[in-house]
Amino acid sequence: xxxxxxxxxxxxxxxxxxxxxxVSAETSAIIPEGFNNNIQWQxxxxxxxxxxxxxxxxxxxxxxxxxxxxxGSKPANWTSDVPSVETLLEQLNEQLTRINDIxxxxxxxxxxxPFIGNETVGELAAFGAFHEALxxxxxxxxxxxxxxxxxx
Numbered sequence: 834x835x836x837x838x839x840x841x842x843x844x845x846x847x848x849x850x851x852x853x854x855x856v857s858a859e860t861s862a863i864i865p866e867g868f869n870n871n872i873q874w875q876x877x878x879x880x881x882x883x884x885x886x887x888x889x890x891x892x893x894x895x896x897x898x899x900x901x902x903x904x905g906s907k908p909a910n911w912t913s914d915v916p917s918v919e920t921l922l923e924q925l926n927e928q929l930t931r932i933n934d935i936x937x938x939x940x941x942x943x944x945x946x947p948f949i950g951n952e953t954v955g956e957l958a959a960f961g962a963f964h965e966a967l968x969x970x971x972x973x974x975x976x977x978x979x980x981x982x983x984x985x
Contacts, residue, residue, distance in 0.1 A: 834955060835937040841962040842883075842932050846925055849876065849969055853918060856976060861918045862908075865978045868971075869907050872979075875972045876921040877902030879965050883928060886961040887954070893931065894924070932958075 853861070853872070861872040870878070881902040884894050900906060901915055908915075916924075940955030951957040 835935075835940045838940065838955065838958045838962055839933055839935075841959075842929060842965065845962065845965045845969055846929055849879070849925065849965075849972060850922055852969070852973055852976060853922065856918070858917060860976070860979050860983070863975075863979045864908060865975055865982070868975060869909075870971075871908055872972050872975050873915065873918050873921070874902060874906070874908050875968050875975070876918055876925070877916070878904075878906075879968050880921055880924055880928060882964060883932075883961050886948075886957050887932060887935070888928075893928070 853876070856872065861876075864871045877898065881894065881898050882904070884891075885899075885903075895916075897913055901911060901913070935958075940953065940958060942954045943952060944954065944957065948957060949960060951960050
């Protein structure tokens, strides 16, 4: 089961990178009508939430990332410099290496208390992989919508 979860993270992240290949910084910053966030936020959100789920309090990301990309955040509230999509993609790749380095036995460990209905690290990791796939869909939708309005 552990290898399947790790494979899902890898597949989703490959799809995120492929989807974003050639997307300009301008396109990634546009918030289409009907959306609260842009592509840049979506990528950062994937990074932050996965870090929260699997590496809580390990200090792998800059401290302002939770404010920029955490649950409930949105680009309209950004007041500081935001990392580029390229930087965020590099950090996703680094994080994937850390995910793949998690020993299999860790996935069977119980969480100190249930979190979002998950009781083990493996359950939370599987939920995190599902969460990433949802945001990949948002990235694909935003990209199509923005590019259609840009005449691409």
